[in-house]
Amino acid sequence: MIIIIYSDTNAASIASNLGLPEYSYYFVLKEFRPVLEQLGIVVTVSDPASEVDAIYRSARAHGESCVFLSFSPPHKTVVDLACPTIPVFAWEFTTVPNEAWLGEPRHDWRHVFNKLGCAITHSAFTADTVRQAMTPEFPVTAIPAPVWDRFSALREKCSIANHPDGVVLNVAGTVIDSRNVDLSPYSPPRRRLPKPDLLRPPALAQREPVKVHIGGVVYTSVFNPYDGRKNWYDMISAFCWALRDVEDATLVLKLTHNDARIGIDNLLENIYKLTPFKCRILLIHGYLSDADYENLVSATTYVLNTSHGEGQCLPLMEFMSCGKPAIAPVNTAMADYIDSDNAFVLDSNTEPSHWPHDPRQAYRTLRYRIDWGTLLSAYQESYRVAKQDPERYWQMAQHAVRQLQRHCSQAVVKERLLAFFSNHPGLAGSAIPQTAEKVSA
Structure with a gap:
């Protein structure tokens, strides 16, 4: 054939x-x-x-x-x-x-x-x-x-790995860390950065990779910052409100676009509005080697999706195949593999929308709107489980692996x-x- x-x-x-x-x-x-x-x-x-x-x-x-x-x-x-x-x-x-x-x-x-x-x-x-x-x-x-079989080796590493001190990633590109960039509108004028819409990340081509350390309870999302369907504003705002006083909670946003400068500006502008907070937000735009991508997966506690809908969502499937529980809704393609045993489930309801390639932008269809309150609660409960209920966490992790095996x-x-x-x-x-x-x- x-x-x-x-x-x-x-x-x-x-x-x-x-x-x-x-x-x-x-x-x-x-x-x-x-x-x-x-x-x-x-x-x-x-x-x-x-x-x-x-x-x-x-x-x-x-x-x-x-x-x-x-x-x-x-x-x-x-x-x-x-x-x-x-x-x-x-x-x-x-x-x-x-x-x-x-x-x-x-x-x-x-x-x-x-x-x-x-x-x-x-x-x-x-x-x-x-x-x-x-x-x-x-x-x-x-x-x-x-995708499930491709992660067999990493899945085995994740099942026995323990990173009490976190991991170090080498990023050939741009890293913006809320711990190192003063976004507070209350900072003294001499330390205050320009308005976020004036910020520009350094050129992506760098001689030496940027080293970034991540640890604690890590929430990771991989998405295109220009794709409005990914609903990243709810993702960031609920994280900052739910865990704003928690210093060891980190939100990692791995951006997938060949040129994310404008997207990073938009992200920074919205993060600026949410300050002050003690939790940490990392924007990563650039190439990760296979070893560093594996380190990112290994260090991740929860994989995160707050989109208006998914055709399948490869990053979500990949992380869950490695035993990472999710925070995600049960709708569209995610309904095939997300459930309350492997994820903190987000409520959602339909709202009018248009087909993305329709230049008329005529309302002819529906998409899903995340219930922000359930997202806030999911962050809080998932953090509690990660810190205080390891048995439930590992049950969720194991169920994620089994469910994705059956699915993909x-x-x-x-x-x-x-x-x-x-x-x-x-x-x-x-x-x-x-x-x-x-x-x-």
Whole structure:
């Protein structure tokens, strides 16, 4: 079997595309690839319109089945190929786009689904949303990125690691530490910094990495500061109010964007408004080696998500796969793996919103609004558990590992892919292995 794969961002462009729309599809494709390679010969293309059908015709001429997996949103998926094409996409809103604009019929995702006949998404929530737009029988399946196995070594380290003195990270980039930057509006004029909107972090390219020590009860969130869906203002404000007098509570914000200068300014402006506080906030923008990323995960007590919705949220899945309990809502894709046994659950309710790629910004859908009071309580209770109830903490950690294994291990993903391919009309009669056991044998 020939499996053709594509994402608009690739290894050559990821550095410049980091944080731009759909950049995360590249990381999703990377996670799927090891499983796909167990099912067939994987071929990467950079221009589906010109490359896919030539590969498809060659495969068919040699008696091989062939399928094209386009890791891209439906409106950016090529729909007129001879090769069976399956969009693999993430989505976090209560409706899929069902209108066309700017003369492009693919903006109405129903047009794409009708053309292609099936789809793969990453959550039960999105699969149900697609069926609501199409028919209850429409062939769409929920298959998350298989991240769990990749963290087996780190998971073992985290299960036995103890960092009473914290860890030191080496950051090739910018670090802003609320302990070292005086944000207090009450400080004497000679020590007062310029207004946060005038602050500029140093250039990212530095000869020596910045060394930063983190310890205590650590809350970590990895997000793009320009993505309004991440709802970072609630994340920061509730942290500062809940733990403002707690010196050993640290909020680590790992920013993912190729140029986060304006985003950092916005973050600093909002942190400035929350002063004074004794808890610590760390903004990290820059490259972390694998060893330093592992140290960040190891030092983290809780992984944090306060977004308006998620298509799957790879960082949340990664940290939880390493046994880090979460603070997160149970909605959209997170409902597949977040529960009260592995997380401090945040309440949320729907509010009007628009599809992010709709230039009209017309209210056609709903997103989820976090209940700020439950976030405040989650910070306080999670801190208490970390300090005073180690048995409950480790139960939550172990449940996180087990739940993510059931959700996003390679074995689970392989089984779901096999089932979906076996039922795909364009692959009927092809030599697709029927069970995961046969594939791995």
